[in-house]
Amino acid sequence: MHHLKKFVLYTIMALCAFSLLLFVIPTDKMSPGSRNTPKELKSYMKSHHINGVMLVSGKDGKPVVVENNETTNKEKIVKANQLFPTASLQKIMTGTGIYQLQQKKQLNWNTPLSKYFPQVPGSRDITIRELMNHTSGLINNARPNEPLKTQQEQIAYMLDHMQYDHLHTWDYQDVDYELLAAIISRESNLTYNNYIQKQFAKPLHLNQIKDFSEVNKKEIPQPLNENVSWHTVTVTTSSDFGAGNLFISPNNYWKFVYNEVLKDPKMINQFSQQTRGQEVDYFGGVYFKENIIRAEGSIPGYNSCFVADYKTKQMIMLFSNNIDYLTLKRTSDYTFVYFIFTHRIKYITQIPEELPKEIKNFISGSPIYDSSSSPEARVYFINKDEGYYLKRAKLGKLAKEAKMTQYFHSKGLSAEVLDYTANDYDWLLTKSVKGEDCVYSEYLANPERLCDTIACELRRLHETDYTDCLVMERTREYLATAEKNYQTGNYDTSAFPDSFGYRSAEEAHQVLEAGKDALQDKVLLHGDYCLPNIILDNWKFSGFIDFDCSGVGDRHIDLFWDAWTLWFNLKTNKYHDRFLDAYGRDKIDESLLQVIAAAEVFG
DSSP states (O other), X not given: OXXXXXXXXXXXXXXXXXXXXXXXXXXXXXXXXXXXXXXXXXXXXXXXXXXXXXXXXXXXXXXXXXXXXXXXXXXXXXXXXXXXXXXXXXXXXXXXXXXXXXXXXXXXXXXXXXXXXXXXXXXXXXXXXXXXXXXXXXXOOOOXXXXXXXXXXXXXXXXXXXXXXXXXXXXXXXXXXXXXXXXXXXXXXXXXXXXXXXXXXXXXTOOSEEEGGGOOXXXXXXXXXXXXXXXXXXXXXXXSTTTTOEEEOHHHHXXXXXXXXXXXXXXHHHHHHHTTXXXXXXXXXXXXETTEEEEEEEETTEEEEEEEXXXXXXXXXXXXXXXOHHHHHHHHHHHHHHHHXXXXXXXXXXOSSOOOXXXXXXXXXXXXXXXXXXXXXXXXXXXXXXXXXXXXXXXXXXXXXXXXXXXXXXXXXXXXXXXXXXXXXXXXXXXXXXXXXXXXXXXXXXXXXXXXXXXXXXXXXXXXXXXXXXXXXXXXHHHHHHHHHHHTTOOOOTTSOGGGOOSSHHHHHHHHHHHGGGOOOOEEEOSSOOGGGEEEETTEEEEEOOOTXXXXXXXXXXXXXXXXXXXXXXXXSTTHHHHHHHHOGGGOOHHHHHHHHHHHTTO
């Protein structure tokens, strides 16, 4: 019954990143806080056969270059001082250019597109802000047969193949930044490329940056995929005006991001503020998550990404010519999580409290990292074998969690409990669960599959034999807690969608009183069936975590939270019916979901 407090906490803590850190270790084992980051990144690249370079923060803002070669062909080896296609990593350069014009008051976030291109459908209703955050409703996925030779040709082609869907919802479209590049050109009375040279290349001494039309094939590393032709590369880059038409060396790109982005807190803070209330936290060419910005670039044969903390100015970049987009996404996510581990999770030499002797002996000599996020408990990651988690809380607080975690493990549904000790504190030592929780970006990017997967796993859980369960009256406990909280004035509807909201505590209590006797179903409940508590390993179920609300009770408690988590994490209710269908409506009484909501508003 602590769901509301938990999810407010998840939101504050940047749920996508920290749920990974608190409960699971990624498939590729990492050593958070390592003192030899280049070595670990090199190991990752080698084990995943990534041909390319990674750049990681060294002294005084300079990068340390990590190379991994999967070929002996010198023409295909990626170098940090060699030209490389920027692809969508160029968007932050275009976004920075727009910001500079905004600072000069030549435009603002609300300036309509019609000021520059009135011929574009819907241009009166499209603003600079919507171009910067990909909510313009404009679409253009066309590619020319031959490279576009000039800026004039690029703009003409863009305008000729543009469509408008009127939706103004998030849609990652290069055309948004192609238009922004054209606006930069008009406001500056320079070509876009000349603006980049004047504002960035010359002041920063970027001597390895060129337009695609100036690049000779031999100046860049050739893709390992023999099916990617130079013609394909030039056609693609020529039509990504402002969003990928430039080639730049990894070293020069690092210099640009470090000096023009990370060292300009005013700009990056303004960009961050513009993401508030948006469907996706993206603005100006980068994604935001707390202090972290990240971006990815991909064209045929070439993939790249970077992750940076704009407060500490720490950064990691990757440039590769042999991975596909899916591998890029996974590597980007690995880099993101690795970055959080190495820069956010605190390495400690010892746990400050006196440890039970058995646990102390078990973890002796292992690196320890404090990954705590709550004042109510401490969570330590033990970097030994495949990873362990040690949780410490007030005496008695972890007793049920320990028993139910082990019970779920006996059913093949969770990690193994290695030790539970109660002395001055409760101590719980468990193995980690292999995989990623369901707020992992790859899973969220496929909401239909995610919805079906967690619905099927929930039905499978509810069909598990529970005759030996330690908590047989979870519904009674659940309702008693709701009644107690109602009597003490604990009432909060803020975490619910409007359709489950109640106008007053009395109204919610009336619904609860009228419907609670219908909660007679008995199944094995998770009790907090939400995406951060479901672990998948490449879409295959790996285990559950967090069992303090589990037991035998009415299935509609889990059904409610499954429907809720899809709404909360996907930011839409469109998958509600799909979830119910996938679970099986033969076991669902939708009216009881409102009864559960009435109980949950009492925390």
